Amino acid sequence: MEITLKTSEEIAKMRVAGRLAAEVLEMIGPLVQAGITTEELDKICHEHIVNVQHAIPAPLHYKGFPKSICTSINHVICHGIPSEKKLKEGDIINIDITVIKDDYHGDTSKMFIVGKPSILAERLVKVTQECLYLGIKQVKPGAYFGDIGAAIQQHAEQHHFSVVREFCGHGIGRIFHEPPNVLHYGKVGTGPEIIPGMCFTIEPMINAGKRHMKMLADGWTAVTKDHSLSAQWEHTLAVTETGYEILTLRTEEQALIS
Ligand code: MF3
Numbered sequence: 262m263e264i265t266l267k268t269s270e271e272i273a274k275m276r277v278a279g280r281l282a283a284e285v286l287e288m289i290g291p292l293v294q295a296g297i298t299t300e301e302l303d304k305i306c307h308e309h310i311v312n313v314q315h316a317i318p319a320p321l322h323y324k325g326f327p328k329s330i331c332t333s334i335n336h337v338i339c340h341g342i343p344s345e346k347k348l349k350e351g352d353i354i355n356i357d358i359t360v361i362k363d364d365y366h367g368d369t370s371k372m373f374i375v376g377k378p379s380i381l382a383e384r385l386v387k388v389t390q391e392c393l394y395l396g397i398k399q400v401k402p403g404a405y406f407g408d409i410g411a412a413i414q415q416h417a418e419q420h421h422f423s424v425v426r427e428f429c430g431h432g433i434g435r436i437f438h439e440p441p442n443v444l445h446y447g448k449v450g451t452g453p454e455i456i457p458g459m460c461f462t463i464e465p466m467i468n469a470g471k472r473h474m475k476m477l478a479d480g481w482t483a484v485t486k487d488h489s490l491s492a493q494w495e496h497t498l499a500v501t502e503t504g505y506e507i508l509t510l511r512t513e514e515q516a517l518i519s
């Protein structure tokens with residue numbers, strides 16, 4: 262399958278789906294507190310997506326995934342399954358939301374810190390968010406996907422963190438995961454050229470320790486092999502004639518992005 266270019270009508274639909282996904286993260290933020298279970302967070306997001314947004318939570322039953330959101334705590338890299346486990350003081354948690362509205366997907370995630378984090382946890386979360394923004398800044402017609410990966414890898418490694426290799430960003434549209442694979446490491450000037458109308462995610466997973474991962478027996482939960490902390494942030498973007506549009510931008514970020 263090839264990389265598809267979206268028409269402006271399709272991008273308008275992606276914009277709606279992206280805004281809804283961002284809005285779920287805005288809605289759930291105040292509830293991410295010590296004592297709540299990730300299953301409760303899943304239920305609240307599910308109800309909001311289905312009953313308020315009249316949209317579909319894309320993860321539910323996707324390739325057999327059992328829940329509507331992914332919740333990845335501490336050493337979990339990604340695809341954590343909501344459970345009866347309660348959040349506790351000092352946890353860092355990624356919540357990953359994908360909604361389908363009018364056939365199009367919006368996919369975004371952010372880190373939340375429960376109470377007071379360790380200095381390492383705070384640095385990891387911040388550097389990983391910077392990695393996402395540095396990757397995004399590479400996006401413009403005529404640049405290459407390798408430029409995104411190189412910017413992310415450079416920043417993570419400069420801070421003595423490592424980039425997970427087993428998962429990547431992806432093209433997105435009517436299909437949840439479509440070409441290209443958007444690597445979070447690599448070399449400037451390599452990979453496909455970036456062209457207006459492309460829509461894709463950037464979603465770096467950065468570990469405080471070594472880059473290697475281990476899959477748990479549930480077949481979904483990816484954890485760091487060395488049990489070090491891991492963080493991830495994700496946006497869905499559309500390539501414009503001059504650069505990019507972040508389709509999943511949250512209100513809290515509008516000042517942050519320059
Ligand atoms: N939202 C994830 C991504 O960023 C994919 C989750 S698939 C699931 O691509 F099945 F685990 F939910």
Ligand code: CO
Nearest residue numbers: 368462464495
């Ligand atoms: Co994604």
Ligand code: CO
Nearest residue numbers: 357368369495
């Ligand atoms: Co996602």
